[in-house]
Amino acid sequence: MLAESSHRWPWLLLLAVAVVGPPLTGEPYVAHLMVLGSLSALLAVGLNVALGFAGLFSFAQGAFYGIGAYVSALLVLSSGAGFWTAFLAAGVAAGLAGLLLGLLTIRLGGHYLAIATFAFQEIVIVVIRNWDSVTKGPLGLSGVPGPAPLALPGLPPLEFQSELAYYYLALAVLVLAVAVSWRLRTSQIGLELLAVRDDEVAARAMGVRAVQLKIFAFSASAVLAGLAGSLFAHYVKNVSPESFAVATSFAVLVSVLVGGLGTIMGPVLGGIALTFLPEYLRVFQEHRFTIYGALLIVVVIALPGGVAGGLQTLARRWRARAQAARP
Amino acid sequence: MTLVLFVQHLANGLITGGLYALVAIGLSLIYGVLRIINFAHGEIFAVGAYVGFFLWRVLGVPLPLAFVGAMVGTAAMGVAAERLVFRPLRFADPLNSMISAIGLSFLLQNLILQVGGAEPRRLDPFMSGVLLVGPIALPLQYLFILGLAGVLIAAIEVYLRRAWNGLALRASSQDLGTAALMGVSIDRLARVTFAAASALAAAAGVLVGSVFLLQPTMGVSMAAKCFVVVILGGVGNLPGAIVGGLVLGVAESLAVAYVSTALRDVVAFVVLIVALLFRPQGLLRGA
Amino acid sequence: MAGARPGGPAVSASLLEVRGLSRWFGGLAAVQGFEIAVAEGQIVGLIGPNGAGKTTIFNLLSGTLRPSAGEVRLAGASIVGRAPEAIARLGLARTFQDLRLFRRLTARENVVVAAFCRAPNSLVSWTFPRHQKGLAGFARQAEELLEFVGLTDKAGDLAMYLSHGQQRRLEVARALATGPRLLLLDEPAGGLGRMESEIMTRLIQRIRASGVTLVLIEHNMHFLMPLVDRVAVMNFGRKIAEGTPAAIREDPEVVAAYLGTAQARARA
Numbered sequence: 001m002l003a004e005s006s007h008r009w010p011w012l013l014l015l016a017v018a019v020v021g022p023p024l025t026g027e028p029y030v031a032h033l034m035v036l037g038s039l040s041a042l043l044a045v046g047l048n049v050a051l052g053f054a055g056l057f058s059f060a061q062g063a064f065y066g067i068g069a070y071v072s073a074l075l076v077l078s079s080g081a082g083f084w085t086a087f088l089a090a091g092v093a094a095g096l097a098g099l100l101l102g103l104l105t106i107r108l109g110g111h112y113l114a115i116a117t118f119a120f121q122e123i124v125i126v127v128i129r130n131w132d133s134v135t136k137g138p139l140g141l142s143g144v145p146g147p148a149p150l151a152l153p154g155l156p157p158l159e160f161q162s163e164l165a166y167y168y169l170a171l172a173v174l175v176l177a178v179a180v181s182w183r184l185r186t187s188q189i190g191l192e193l194l195a196v197r198d199d200e201v202a203a204r205a206m207g208v209r210a211v212q213l214k215i216f217a218f219s220a221s222a223v224l225a226g227l228a229g230s231l232f233a234h235y236v237k238n239v240s241p242e243s244f245a246v247a248t249s250f251a252v253l254v255s256v257l258v259g260g261l262g263t264i265m266g267p268v269l270g271g272i273a274l275t276f277l278p279e280y281l282r283v284f285q286e287h288r289f290t291i292y293g294a295l296l297i298v299v300v301i302a303l304p305g306g307v308a309g310g311l312q313t314l315a316r317r318w319r320a321r322a323q324a325a326r327p
Numbered sequence: 328m329t330l331v332l333f334v335q336h337l338a339n340g341l342i343t344g345g346l347y348a349l350v351a352i353g354l355s356l357i358y359g360v361l362r363i364i365n366f367a368h369g370e371i372f373a374v375g376a377y378v379g380f381f382l383w384r385v386l387g388v389p390l391p392l393a394f395v396g397a398m399v400g401t402a403a404m405g406v407a408a409e410r411l412v413f414r415p416l417r418f419a420d421p422l423n424s425m426i427s428a429i430g431l432s433f434l435l436q437n438l439i440l441q442v443g444g445a446e447p448r449r450l451d452p453f454m455s456g457v458l459l460v461g462p463i464a465l466p467l468q469y470l471f472i473l474g475l476a477g478v479l480i481a482a483i484e485v486y487l488r489r490a491w492n493g494l495a496l497r498a499s500s501q502d503l504g505t506a507a508l509m510g511v512s513i514d515r516l517a518r519v520t521f522a523a524a525s526a527l528a529a530a531a532g533v534l535v536g537s538v539f540l541l542q543p544t545m546g547v548s549m550a551a552k553c554f555v556v557v558i559l560g561g562v563g564n565l566p567g568a569i570v571g572g573l574v575l576g577v578a579e580s581l582a583v584a585y586v587s588t589a590l591r592d593v594v595a596f597v598v599l600i601v602a603l604l605f606r607p608q609g610l611l612r613g614a
Numbered sequence: 615m616a617g618a619r620p621g622g623p624a625v626s627a628s629l630l631e632v633r634g635l636s637r638w639f640g641g642l643a644a645v646q647g648f649e650i651a652v653a654e655g656q657i658v659g660l661i662g663p664n665g666a667g668k669t670t671i672f673n674l675l676s677g678t679l680r681p682s683a684g685e686v687r688l689a690g691a692s693i694v695g696r697a698p699e700a701i702a703r704l705g706l707a708r709t710f711q712d713l714r715l716f717r718r719l720t721a722r723e724n725v726v727v728a729a730f731c732r733a734p735n736s737l738v739s740w741t742f743p744r745h746q747k748g749l750a751g752f753a754r755q756a757e758e759l760l761e762f763v764g765l766t767d768k769a770g771d772l773a774m775y776l777s778h779g780q781q782r783r784l785e786v787a788r789a790l791a792t793g794p795r796l797l798l799l800d801e802p803a804g805g806l807g808r809m810e811s812e813i814m815t816r817l818i819q820r821i822r823a824s825g826v827t828l829v830l831i832e833h834n835m836h837f838l839m840p841l842v843d844r845v846a847v848m849n850f851g852r853k854i855a856e857g858t859p860a861a862i863r864e865d866p867e868v869v870a871a872y873l874g875t876a877q878a879r880a881r882a
Contacts, residue, residue, distance in 0.1 A: 057421075104604060111562065116554075116599065118366065119552075119554040119555045122550070123592060124596075192727055201678055204699045205676050207728065208727065287437070287441070289437040293433030293434030293436075295430070297427050301412075301427065
């Protein structure tokens with residue numbers, strides 16, 4: 001597991017492709033998809049901190065995404081706050097919601113958290129849908145302004161009007177999030193979280209502050225979702241409740257599982273892949289979610305370790321055979 | 328007059344609460360016996376409603392028969408779902424069965440959408456007319472639903488208590504391994520559990536359709552409410568699920584009547600937080 | 615208050631002191647009125663038939679289970695009702711009879727994570743750039759402990775892929791990494807062959823020589839008796855005898871308890 005961090009070049013290569021790839025295609029639509037892909041990846045990286053590192057069953061990532069989006073949009077629309085303030089506030093608001101939910105449920109064990117987050121997810125959406133005076137109900141908020149140009153000393157002001165420019169903003173946040181998640185994974189806290197995931201009783205008996213750590217991991221995953229929500233709101237300019245429904249939470253879960261639970265880059269790749277995949281499966285558009293559901297069941301039963309886990313098993317077998325073949 | 332109104336709201340709340348209880352009991356039963364959090368239970372409820380609608384509207388089956396047909400058909404589907412989706416994962420990591428349940432809920436929700444269409448549907452009421460108790464007018468339909476919910480819940484209780492079934496279910500609520508040692512067939516237990524839970528959910532589905540509306544997404548918010556009910560009543564606690572359902576139903580109804588209609592769904596949220604804060608083991612712990 | 619009991623051992627020198635420890639499950643007493651005093655540097659054995667409450671006592675001492683009643687003092691300080699992680703920090707470590715390793719971590723990571731027990735709170739320190747360097751010391755200690763239990767060549771293997779005997783030794787190394795004054799070993803020789811048992815025996819002797827006090831649960835008397843200074847015998851949740859190994863072998867109540875279970879087993 002630590003081996004993942006020992007090679008830097010695949011990551012740098014990936015980053016290079018991510019930076020250079022979209023402008024090379026010259027298609028604004030590719031940049032557009034990459035914005036959405038980066039946001040999915042951000043959500044997945046967040047969920048991975050809770051589920052992959054700490055083993056916390058969280059089904060509310062869509063709700064935290066929504067809280068971030070609405071807080072950010074409402075702040076800018078009603079109080080005239082700037083994008084950057086709203087962006088940070090979105091992360092803080094989602095994080096606080098996560099902290100509250102975590103404080104209430106995490107002590108009670110994994111199944112309680114699963115049930116409570118599922119209920120929380122749906123209720124947040126219902127509240128957004130019905131709180132007409134603030135959220136404008138099912139129609140949602142429109143006319144959310146994009147970020148103002150960012151003036152950095154010594155540089156021309158950075159504009160975020162085009163898809164491509166916004167993509168670089170999203171990518172920068174994503175890279176930062178991956179760096180934080182990598183830092184978490186490879187430091188003391190990451191190892192402690194993995195220990196808690198594997199056996200909480202034993203971890204506590206070895207002095208690991210399991211409850212604190214789990215609440216932290218859960219809140220951190222909510223913060224990342226909140227930041228993603230803010231980026232989403234100021235990109236699409238219209239926020240309506242449906243973008244944050246339970247289907248979103250499940251889609252995030254699927255991308256983490258497909259990409260590889262508990263790995264650093266897996267959720268990123270999973271999030272981006274699952275944004276692009278439907279574009280190439282337009283034939284199935286109507287039946288997409290039916291197929292999605294069926295695939296989910298088949299994958300879980302046939303490959304209990306997830307797609308990435310299955311590939312790892314294959315790779316291990318292949319390596320073993322290669323070693324055996326050596327004289 | 329205010330008392331009359333209050334009783335009216337109370338009655339409304341009890342109806343909704345009774346329907347919550349019907350669905351939540353199944354959820355709690357499946358968790359209590361098999362330790363599966365069935366995220367697809369809301370969709371099973373929706374399937375039941377649509378099967379009833381299909382039998383009644385398309386095939387012209389009389390409503391009471393369509394009701395029974397929906398229960399039977401959905402129970403069969405529940406058994407099939409257990410066999411195909413959950414049994415292969417019985418001893419796997421709990422995350423896997425949760426994901427499998429999520430997959431099933433995607434699948435069912437979209438099947439309903441494709442077969443039943445996106446537009447809301449409506450069933451005829453089971454009965455018309457009102458019962459006058461002094462100044463209070465109670466629609467017979469409401470009394471019928473409440474009575475029927477009570478009868479169904481009692482029937483399930485009897486069914487679960489019956490000879491070996493009752494024994495096995497209570498034994499295995501503690502521990503599947505022990506139950507297996509006692510010679511209980513886990514496969515049969517799982518079948519019975521899913522059949523009972525699905526039939527109850529289907530009954531609730533048809534009843535909801537005769538009072539409110541059918542929609543492909545009706546299962547999602549029902550499931551969320553019922554998870555709150557299950558936490559409120561104590562996870563795996565059946566009497567708790569009934570009490571929890573009624574409490575949530577009445578709380579919603581009174582909040583809507585006396586505070587604001589926008590509050591209906593916020594109530595569930597408040598109830599969830601309060602329950603987690605003060606009674607995380609459920610209202611009826613130790614009962 | 616301690617040390618006032620006439621005829622008792624010199625309690626003031628006890629590292630672990632337990633009085634009236636009880637735990638009920640529903641109406642059933644798993645442990646009732648358990649008392650023991652373990653002096654610094656001693657090895658004490660805890661024996662008794664299956665279901666006598668031995669592992670429950672470990673769970674109560676380590677905070678995994680909350681006692682229903684009773685007093686537990688570690689180096690004079692009460693630890694009853696404290697969280698398991700706090701008790702571990704106070705210098706009480708344990709192993710698990712049913713081998714609860716971090717299965718998907720490597721052997722090295724299993725030990726390192728336990729060594730973090732003595733690091734500052736990770737929630738505060740992880741954001742500091744210098745934090746990463748500070749961890750190197752713990753990694754070094756982990757290597758030493760793996761060498762101590764003879765698992766150096768398995769350091770990079772996932773715990774789940776180790777053999778049963780290696781897993782038992784990894785449990786010991788992990789518990790030692792927390793830097794305990796008192797170490798509770800739950801059936802350290804459970805399921806081990808003769809060779810591996812001997813390795814474990816030597817390991818325990820070396821742990822004691824390093825100044826750690828030990829309490830052992832063990833079924834295998836040939837393994838246990840030569841190792842320990844004193845033995846406490848449990849039956850039906852109560853302590854029925856305590857003394858030197860020689861005295862315990864002669865104790866009629868102990869013989870009856872063991873003979874009784876042997877007869878019951880023969881009948882079953």
